[in-house]
Amino acid sequence: MVSLASTERAPGIIAPSAGGSLKRKQFDANSDNENLLSSQTKRRRVTFDPEVDVRILRDPNEKSLELVGEEVRRALEKHTAGDSTGYDHIRSLLTDKPTSAGAPLTGLLQKYIITLANNVPLLDHRCRGLVHAIIDCSWIARNEQFVRSYRHLLRSLLSVQPGFTSTVLSMLVNMFVESPSPAMRQQDDPSIQRVRIHSRIHDCLSYLLRQSPMASTYLGPILSSTFPFPTDTAKAHVQYIKNILKVSEYCPELKGEIMSLVVDKLVKIDVQIQVDMEELEDDIEDRLVGEAAGDLDGADDSDNESVSSEESLDPEEQRLKDLKESVTKLDSIMDLLFSHYDSVFAGGDLFDIDETFESLLSQFASIILPTYRSRHTQFLLFHFSQTSPNLIERFAGCCSHLAFDHGRPHILRVAAAAYLASFIARGAHVSAAVVRDVFDLLCHHLETLRLACEPACKGPDVRRYGTYYAISQALLYTFCFRWRDLIVTADGIPPTDEEIIYHEGEFTWHNSVHDIIRRNIFSIFNPLKVCAPTIVAQFARMAHHLRFLYVFPLLETNKRIRLARSVGSYTDGVGARETALTMKKGEETFLLDAYFPFDPYVLPRSKRWLEQDYMQWKPVPGMPVERNEEDEDGEESEDESGDESDSQGRIQEEDEDEDGPDDETSTNASS
Structure with missing residues (x-):
């Protein structure tokens, strides 16, 4: 039997009398108002107040570093156990282009970069896909804080997993050939100039070489294999050579190898030009060199020619166009090398001059001298x-x-x-x-x-x-x-x-x-x-x-x-x-x-x-000058050094026509 009596009463309720009267007793007015206000206040606290900013769902870009760290740790552990859902999500965040819809902001992505650097020991061969996503990440045009974190991640990765050294160095060297676009950044990144992008590449490469001196043994072959093909544009060659010459400044152990590589590639271009020009007439050679001189200032624009314009050329015109491009390429590279070496020889440091000249002599004996048709190198x-x-x-x-x-x-x-x-x-x-x-x-x-x-x-x-x-x-x-x-x-x-x-x-x-x-x-x-x-x-x-x-x-x-x-x-x-x-x-x-x-x-x-x-050739004072038959027929053949003729040999003819190409069949005749 349940007792109606209770030792605990609810506030504001009066127990019935022994007589069992059901009449409701009157409450005190003040007490009732207070209870009513208290009830209304409680109800108001759990309802939406228009003056309070309430967020239903949290922005993914505002994840805390601790939350991202826990996410990365669990994703790597589950990936090892066979569940790659979280692992693939992190890969997608790293591989998304900064300009694509839904790509994470740089601030959030930096937290993943920092967390991955703390979990480098877990990035073994089972996580190769994630490592390659890290290496292929669009990092170069983001803000400075992100770049520093990414550079630290690469250093940590190579110190623990050295097997990825070649892949990381290849990523950096490939940027010497195809310069990344400054537009590859997120909306929370400041704008950046292209020259700063090149500086970041070299800063990162020199940083890794300092932290791991053995990395230079991998770098030499990569620089050689990445060198532009002879058919690539003059702009591509000049840009790549400028970059590897800069590498030689902070990686002195590769300096001789880099200079020999440049000279070897230059000689090949030089020789091919001489072979291609052998079949041309002198006037065509003159025109080619003249056109190459006129195209030097517009070399950058020449790389953007449309494919349709090239297809409209007949084979002979295309051959001459390619030859002119080769002349421009050779000229640009030679000018770049003259400028590079001049900075050393004009500097006055006897040790640097001696070392550089010995390197030139070595390149001469091993590369230039055995190349019979070398014309300008x-x-x-x-x-x-x-x-x-x-x-x-x-x-x-x-x-x-x-x-x-x-x-x-x-x-x-x-x-x-x-x-x-x-x-x-x-x-x-x-x-x-x-x-x-x-x-x-x-x-x-x-x-x-x-x-x-x-x-x-x-x-x-x-x-x-x-x-x-x-x-x-x-x-x-x-x-x-x-x-x-x-x-x-x-x-x-x-x-x-x-x-x-x-x-x-x-x-x-x-x-x-x-x-x-x-x-x-x-x-x-x-x-x-x-x-x-x-x-x-x-x-x-x-x-x-x-x-x-x-x-x-x-x-x-x-x-x-x-x-x-x-x-x-x-x-x-x-x-x-x-x-x-x-x-x-x-x-x-x-x-x-x-x-x-x-x-x-x-x-x-x-x-x-x-x-x-x-030194130009000059005839002996008072020596009579012979004329060829064409001159006797009235054709004018005056040039810089006088009335020299074919019977006097090519010695003076070449000096007189300095603005035209040398007659390779006469002066550099091949066997």
């Missing part, structure tokens, strides 16, 4: 070796060592002799003392070879005595340019033009070079028969006018001599037959190439670096 040595007398002697000594080192292949020794002669002949800052010393050296080796080989020699043979003929041609070529420095005067000063014109009798020549050259020219080796005809003809005219040597009778005799295919002999009469392999006709097969690598430099922009370095 070697002018880096030509220019910077003339910045001081010491460097002139070092480059000349390097060429001499390579030319007379019997342990090197014959073809390299011949090329080195050509480089030595061309440098001495063309270098405007090469002193008369250096010219005489090199001339003495060449004469000494020429005499040594003659005395050693003459007893067994049966006649001119370039294949058997190639080094001998290379030295002979080097002497002839050098004489044509620097004959004035070989004349001995009482005061030691080279003779003036007036003294040359009005001099009576024979000149006194330095160190009996007259006798040495005479003995060799009239020896059984007969070098005037084997050396390049253009150089021989020019030497004959100048030597005769200077009363140095009279060789015209020998030249007439040589016209009746035909070099035979059999080694070590020659016959009168029928010349050798042309072969499809040699690409030379008749006796050209047995003649020495007229290869002198410092013939006039024609690239329009970068040739400004050589304006004061180059």
Whole structure:
């Protein structure tokens, strides 16, 4: 039985009397009002007040760092257990483009970056997808705080998981080729300039290299494999080379490797241009170089040409367009390298100059010298070796060592002799003392070879005595340019033009070079028969006018001599037959190439670096000038150095037409 009595009563309720009256008792008015207000107040607190800002759902971008950390930790743990829902969500946040709809704000994404850095030990091979999402994240154009957090994440990742080093470095180096857009940022990021983006790339790369010195061993091959293809634009090449040159500044252990890489790629472009130009007429070459000069200022716009315009060109026009682009590319790269090296040589730091020049000499010996058709790359040595007398002697000594080192292949020794002669002949800052010393050296080796080989020699043979003929041609070529420095005067000063014109009798020549050259020219080796005809003809005219040597009778005799295919002999009469392999006709097969690598430099922009370095060919004062048949018919052929003709050889023709491309078939003839 339930009792109606209760020891606890509800507030404001009076228990019935013993009589059981059901009449309601009257409450006190004040007490009732207070209770009513209290009840209304309680109800008002649980209802919506229009003056209070109440958020039903929380903004995902305002997650706390602790909440994000717990989310990342659970996602990685569940991914290991087989549940990848949270793991895939984090991957999607990292891979979303900042400009896409629904992409997280940079502030939220930074919290995930910070949390991932704290959980790097969990990012093992089972989380490769997430690691690649981190590496591929669009980070470069976001705010500074995010960039610093991301850079710290990469450092932590590589310190714990070094297997991802190549992937991270490749991501950074690829930005050298395709520069990220400054627009790839979120609405909470400030705007950024492109130059700052490049700085961030290098800041991140240098930061990782400092934290992990072994990373540089991975970087070298990546820089080589990422280098633009030869068919890529000039803009792409210049941008990439600028960036890797900057890398060489904060990664000195890769400096030599980077410079060798640039020179190697440059030589390949240089050689391909020479091959492509061989089939062109001189006037087309002139037009190509002129158009390349006009396109230099608009190089950036040329990269945006429409595909339809390219498809409208016929094959020949497309070939010329591609060749012009290659010339512009080569010119831009050469100008960039001249500027880069000039900052070192003009700085005055002797240690840096010595180290840089040794690097250039190494590149010359290993890359440039073996490349027979290199036309412009070697002018880096030509220019910077003339910045001081010491460097002139070092480059000349390097060429001499390579030319007379019997342990090197014959073809390299011949090329080195050509480089030595061309440098001495063309270098405007090469002193008369250096010219005489090199001339003495060449004469000494020429005499040594003659005395050693003459007893067994049966006649001119370039294949058997190639080094001998290379030295002979080097002497002839050098004489044509620097004959004035070989004349001995009482005061030691080279003779003036007036003294040359009005001099009576024979000149006194330095160190009996007259006798040495005479003995060799009239020896059984007969070098005037084997050396390049253009150089021989020019030497004959100048030597005769200077009363140095009279060789015209020998030249007439040589016209009746035909070099035979059999080694070590020659016959009168029928010349050798042309072969499809040699690409030379008749006796050209047995003649020495007229290869002198410092013939006039024609690239329009970068040739400004050589304006004061180059010695132009000048005829001997008072020497009569011959004209060719076209000139006699009334065609005008006046240019810079006078009325020189084909019979005088290509020596002066190339100097006269400095604004046009060099005739590669004449000066750099290939075998």
